[in-house]
Amino acid sequence: MSVFVLVPGAGGSAWFWHRVVSELRTRGHEAVAVDLPGADESAGLPEYTDAVVAAIGDHRGVVLVAQSMGGFTAPMACARVPVGRLVLVNAMVPLPGETPGQWWGNTGSEPARLAAAEAGGYGTEFDLDTYFLHDVPAEVAAAGADHQQPEADIAFSQPCDIRAWPDVTTHVLAGAEDRFFPLEFQRRVAHERLGIKAEAIPGGHLAALSHPAPLADRLIEYLH
Numbered sequence: 001m002s003v004f005v006l007v008p009g010a011g012g013s014a015w016f017w018h019r020v021v022s023e024l025r026t027r028g029h030e031a032v033a034v035d036l037p038g039a040d041e042s043a044g045l046p047e048y049t050d051a052v053v054a055a056i057g058d059h060r061g062v063v064l065v066a067q068s069m070g071g072f073t074a075p076m077a078c079a080r081v082p083v084g085r086l087v088l089v090n091a092m093v094p095l096p097g098e099t100p101g102q103w104w105g106n107t108g109s110e111p112a113r114l115a116a117a118e119a120g121g122y123g124t125e126f127d128l129d130t131y132f133l134h135d136v137p138a139e140v141a142a143a144g145a146d147h148q149q150p151e152a153d154i155a156f157s158q159p160c161d162i163r164a165w166p167d168v169t170t171h172v173l174a175g176a177e178d179r180f181f182p183l184e185f186q187r188r189v190a191h192e193r194l195g196i197k198a199e200a201i202p203g204g205h206l207a208a209l210s211h212p213a214p215l216a217d218r219l220i221e222y223l224h
Helices: 014-026 047-056 070-078 100-108 109-120 138-147 152-155 183-194 212-221
Strands: 004-009 030-033 063-067 084-090 170-175 199-201
Touching: 004 014, 004 047, 004 070, 014 030, 014 070, 014 138, 014 212, 047 070, 063 070, 070 084, 100 109, 100 152, 109 183, 199 212
Parallel strands: 004 030, 004 063, 063 084, 084 170, 170 199
Antiparallel strands: none
């Protein structure tokens, strides 16, 4: 049995991971999804990191998994406690000292999103259905409405407080149908910033909701 600690993206709702938690537990592993105070204007990346460190607790060899904006919190947690492996899922990959607000322009995420939309034939104007929910089952998307919360501005101006990327085996998983962070964009960022290749997985930006079983299987593969 291994322990997986799962970090959500903007908004910070642990519910985002509930389908993956179920899949991992069914396969005999322990899985803990972390609730972050995303809507709290007085809490930002340091407080998110505190929550992740608390969830890891005394566990050793934890597989830390972070989605989207959770990519800023995960390396900060790895700098504080031992982690066996780090997996980024459709995640923002920060440079030391970079803020989430700076990341968008530094990586060129918006031009990449627009180019992918034009090539894919879907709308360039951002909306949740087109960019986040296009492959999520309707009943799952409806259930998620009660768990949505805004991401407070404070975290976007706070730096990723690391001196270098943590010395932990890191993997990058990128949704083949991710419209928010397109696959080739994620591959470029992973190569430029981490020197590793992003591996494609089924699904869009919210792959944990749309394709939980393949994602769980891929996470478990990293244990071997």
